[in-house]
Amino acid sequence: MTIPRFWPRTLRWQVILLVSGLLLLLTTTAIVTTAARVHVTDVGSRVRETLRPAQAAVAALGRGYVDMETGELGFLLTRDPQFLQPYETGSAAVTAAEDSIARLMADDAETMGLLSAVSAAGIAWRTQAAEPAIARARANGTVADNQQGRALFDTLRARLTALGDHVDQLIAARLASSRRANATANVTTGVCVGLALVLGLASVLILRRSLVTPLNRLVAQVREVSAGDLHREVEAAGPEEVTRLGEAVEAMRVRILSEADQVAAASNRIARLEETDRIARTLGDTAIRRLYGITLDLQSAAARFPRSGPVMATAISGIDRTISALRSSVYGTATRTQPPLHTQVSEVVGELESTHGHAPGLLLTGDLDAEPPAEVAAEVTQVLRDFLRATAVPEGGAEEVELALSGEEIRLRVTCAVPDERVAGVERALAEASADAVVRREPDRVTVEWRRPL
Known part of the structure; x- marks a missing residue:
């Protein structure tokens, strides 16, 4: 598996990128699912609280007009006033149904237009056919031709059918929208779960390649070195x-x-x-x-x-x-006027043991048999004392002193642990101790190096 060039080389950013991908998939799933649930809830509330009652009201409206027509025809055929009762109850039901539809569907202009058409057709049927026929039958008992009434009621029935079909279509559209939202949520959830599984598998493979394998190789190499094979080169690879x-x-x-x-x-x-x-x-x-x-x-x-x-x-x-x-x-019967320089440096370092309770590590390198002039040795020991005094701060101090001797120069290096808040003061003190000192700052640590050409 080849890692793309844009893939981050640090372990921290690799973990951040993989976790961010999983969080993005989780967030996407949550957003889509929540939106689908909200939409389904809204649709269900709309259908349950508005469209279904409106559908029932349309059906009641149709039954009311049928009752009115039945009462009218019964009265015209029998002249019995009792047959007018369905007409009266149907008229009341029509009024109640129209009010209910108007209240429920006030925000739907098309439904209100169809309801207005139904009301207009109903008024036309009552005023132009039903009520005049009933009045004539009451007055002289004659029944005129009812062709106009049948035509007007057919118009009314057609408009009632159109209104009912429109409400049914609204319900069907809302239910279809709810199904589509559920399907979208299900597909999105499935896709995100699949991507999460792929990303998880890729994470295992990538971390194994970029972390586990290099780390195991490094551990094996370090074990070989620790076993005594100092000529075994340690290869640095991975994050x-x-x-x-x-x-x-x-x-x-x-x-x-x-x-x-x-x-x-x-x-x-x-x-x-x-x-x-x-x-x-x-x-x-x-x-x-x-x-x-x-x-x-x-x-x-x-x-x-x-x-x-x-x-x-x-x-x-x-x-x-x-x-x-x-x-x-x-x-060697001739007496030495002074001890070697490395002995003098060791004595200066040892003085910290008696004054501070601990002494830094001493590293001697180079030609230890070299004997610089007495004035040079005195200068080296004095500079070392000044450096140790400058770095003797609370919660810090010298950790390692290195003296390198050669025929060309003497190099003195002191590594000190210094808290961050005291680094600036220690740097000033070291600069005052020797203008030739080179000071390097590191986190919680200061290294000063001083050279004396011979």
Whole structure:
């Protein structure tokens, strides 16, 4: 699986991107589902509270007009006033149904228009056919031709049918809209769930490739190094955090290897010096014994030959000076005026143990046998004391002192732990201690480096 170039290289941003994708899918599902539920609720409320009652009112309106027609025809055929009761009750039902429809569908202009057409057709039928026929039958008992009444009622029935069909269509449209909203919510939820599963699987694969595999490889390499294989190179790969960790481990390995080489070289040098010293002591002992023997022989000869006494005395004095020089060279009988520079630096660092209760680590590198002039050694120790004094702050202080000696220069580096609020003051103090100091600031840490050319 190839990671796209736009994919972030840091583990933090990879996790943020994957979690953001899952949250986006969850949010989309919640929004669509909520909107669908709200829409379905609104549609159900509209149908239940408005359209269904309006549909029932339209049906009641039709029944009312049918009752009126039935009462009219019964009265015209029998002249019995009792047949007018359905006409009267139907008229009341028509009025109530029209009021109910007008109240329920006041916000629908088309329904109100159809209702107005039904009311107009009903009024025309009552005023032009039904009521005049009833009046004539009451007055003289004659029944005129009712063709006009049938035509007007057919018109009324057609308009009632149109009104009922329109209300039915409104209900059907609302129900279809509700079904579409539910279907959309279901499809969206299914798609988001599928994408979430794909994203989860991709997350596992990507994190395994970018984190687990590089981390396992780094752990295996570190174990090899810790087992003693210091020549095993630690490869830094993967997210930025793992890469930085690998680079730090590799730098530590290189430093350990370098210091091990220096220790080995120093051990070899010490071994050579010890062997040279042993050889020198052996040769010195032999030479001194022989010179002592020669001195005794010369003294004996001077006693036997008095005339050669001055010459013998001069030779004996020269031999004594030679013996003294040999003893000084071989056995070091000459006294040292001052300890080596690294010893003086170690003593300065050790002074912190008695004054502050702890001492920083001391790292000595380079040619430890180099002996700079006394004034240079005094300058180095004084600069070190000034640096240690400048960095001795509460909750901080020197952590490591490095002295590097060579034939060209002396380098002094002090690493200190300093709280953030005291970094500025420590930097000023270090600058005042030595104008040649180079100060580097790091989080909760300050490193000062000072060089003295020779």
